[in-house]
Amino acid sequence: MINFLEVSETNEMIEKEHLDVRTITLGISLLDCIDSDLETLKGKIYAKIYEAAKDLVSTGEKIAHEYGIPIINKRISVTPMALVGGAACRTEEDFASLAETLDKVAEEVGVNFIGGYSALVSKGMTPAEELLIRSIPLALSRTERVCSSVNVGSTRTGINMDAVKLLGEVVKETAECTRERDSLGCAKLVVFCNAPDDNPFMAGAFHGVTESDKVINVGVSGPGVVKTALEKVRGENFEVLCETIKRTAFKVTRVGQLVAQEASKLLNVPFGIVDLSLAPTPAIGDSVADILCEMGLEYAGAPGTTAALAVLNDQVKKGGVMASSFVGGLSGAFIPVSEDQGMIDAVAAGALTLEKLEAMTCVCSVGLDMIAIPGDTKATTISGILADEMAIGMVNQKTTAVRVIPVIGKGVGDTVEFGGLLGHAPIMPVNPFSCDAFINRGGRIPAPIHSFKN
């Protein structure tokens, strides 16, 4: 039977080290809602999401209460809206009105975010997909809860550079459209390479077309738990370090698996995956950067950071894989800047630059995340940042993503406050040299040689 020490260990993780389930995300396919009449389409979307998700929040709260584990977010992801709205939407305005429908139903069922205002254009864009991408600034400025993502590249297809160019402009325009709120719209827009179909984390969650009608995906977290475990093995060698991370990741993931199975049972929706991620929040003691420091770095960004992050990411996966029957999503260590107090401190101290963050994304689970840059950064420069990150994902056969926020009216030396889980960030300098001619070439970058595996 369970003993006193085991109960204390679990409850200390929850109470003192911020162990929580970060999100239960209900994926809902909207393919059966497709209609060529816009109003009919909106009605079907609203009805399907409402019916599927009306008990999501109360179920999450019930599970949290019964097991004594906080479940921070309950969210919804839907089929990429470019596919759903393609037959009905003729203008950007039409697409933006679909976003408003998503926003309304999300508010009605009580979730804080709904993801899937998305397009998958890794090789080419259909007219509907291009229209959706162009409507993103409008959609994000008119809604509170809608999150948008665009997949512009993959190892199999290469990188769609026309989409990369367009998205540089869209990011900039979204920043302009939400300038009175420190360009917050850009915090809800992610550009991906190799985007997973089953990611439960926002802003990049969408319900992929390879998925079933409905699915429950769960994202766990627990940077504080890993940090505390590592405090006990200071000075020990890498074998001990790795073993400690693995054991801790195992325990954290088991909780996610339990919650996912319970939610699946109570909602009568199949269980999809557990995403084994270390997702930080701005709260003290809930930081991935602090783990890197505990591993022996003065600040995140110091020499050795990429190696430390590689070890952390790999051991989290190794520990987590055995703890869950299905793992997926992004799975690994997230390195957002504004959402992680240790990262913010590292930037403020001058230890962490955009270039070092880019290097870190080669070995972390995702990419350049929640980075505030000067508002006067050119659209082509943003496209250049996107292209670099997409290239890392394409060549390394991993998911990479970019969520940068050009904060209109602010420059290096200023800070920006997004509030809540999105945190705050100092504006980071961007390399001032031009890549205009490179971005303006247009077309696509061919798939890398190692994609030909047949």
Next chain:
Amino acid sequence: MKRVIITVVGKDTVGIIARVCTYLASKNINILEISQTIVQGYFNMMMIVDTAASSRHFADMAGDLEALGEEIGVIIHCQKEEIFDKMHRI
């Protein structure tokens, strides 16, 4: 068998165990195991109980015990056993 873990933490005082046990008995909840220590004047108890024969739903029992804890001046939490089993047993 429906096992629930009850943890009680707070400043030590007379009758904590008595009052918790009285409540459990009144709701037909069977105690399977108790461990308890006092560290620097702080009372720390863990109970494993079986609620299978109880008429009270989990949420009601947890609410009752939380209120009882407030009355005594300690914090009482109820959690289903699976979370500990999952985490500590392969």
